[in-house]
């Protein structure tokens with residue numbers, strides 16, 4: 341069968357799970373051949389010699405298994421990152437968290453940042469690439485995440501700017517001064533029924549407790565107690581109201597919520613008044 345016929349035939353099996361079945365079969369073919377799109381356009385009519393492998397991958401994808409876990413790649417902020425099973429796949433809305441952080445950090449000379457829940461390392465790697473003289477400590481409770489994040493830091497040649505530590509929130513971080521804590525923590529309520537494709541991602545990266553905002557609140561408490569000036573977090577679309585209420589417990593100079601690309605509330609930045617109450 342030619343590449344063109346393979347795309348036509350195998351895309352039928354993906355119609356129920358994606359609105360771009362042809363494109364996805366193309367990506368799987370390119371993944372098998374380790375070639376790029378330009379190559380594909382020049383070789384559509386050639387025979388495809390790896391049909392068995394393609395059939396296997398299409399079958400897997402038809403179960404809603406994420407493409408990124410098959411290709412082991414995801415793009416974030418216009419850059420390519422490695423992904424791995426048992427670590428959350430980067431989401432485009434998290435780019436807004438990075439963007440907001442860069443806006444604040446560009447006015448701080450040699451900023452020191454703590455990232456909680458680094459996952460694949462996308463946030464810390466992008467900050468390291470975009471902010472001059474930055475130093476970052478990035479933590480996660482998941483060993484696989486730490487391994488992957490280190491790989492991504494190396495791939496982007498900024499490993500000297502980030503120290504990765506296995507830690508439950510601030511637990512293994514010794515007393516030191518940070519200008520900012522940034523986090524995209526797990527924030528979904530434990531009882532929430534996940535879409536099928538998300539079921540393949542680690543629960544520890546997604547679920548934040550009975551209500552969903554428990555880890556977010558622990559991060560707010562600890563960041564305030566550590567006297568860190570800025571806190572930037574991603575959050576669930578329905579968490580603005582309860583979090584705004586929670587902010588009343590702290591001395592805050594200013595806070596702002598931001599929306600995602602679909603116009604849902606998606607995160608916040610807090611500037612604390614440093615020092616004791």
Ligand SMILES: C[S@@+](CC[C@H](N)C(=O)[O-])C[C@H]1O[C@@H](n2cnc3c(N)ncnc32)[C@H](O)[C@@H]1O
Nearest residue numbers: 430457458459480481482508509524525526545
């Ligand atoms: C929503 S994922 C975010 C991953 C990555 N930063 C991103 O934006 O794609 C949350 C991450 O927090 C980590 N995590 C969950 N609970 C944690 C805790 N108590 N302390 C540190 N990290 C935690 C998870 O392992 C996961 O990697």
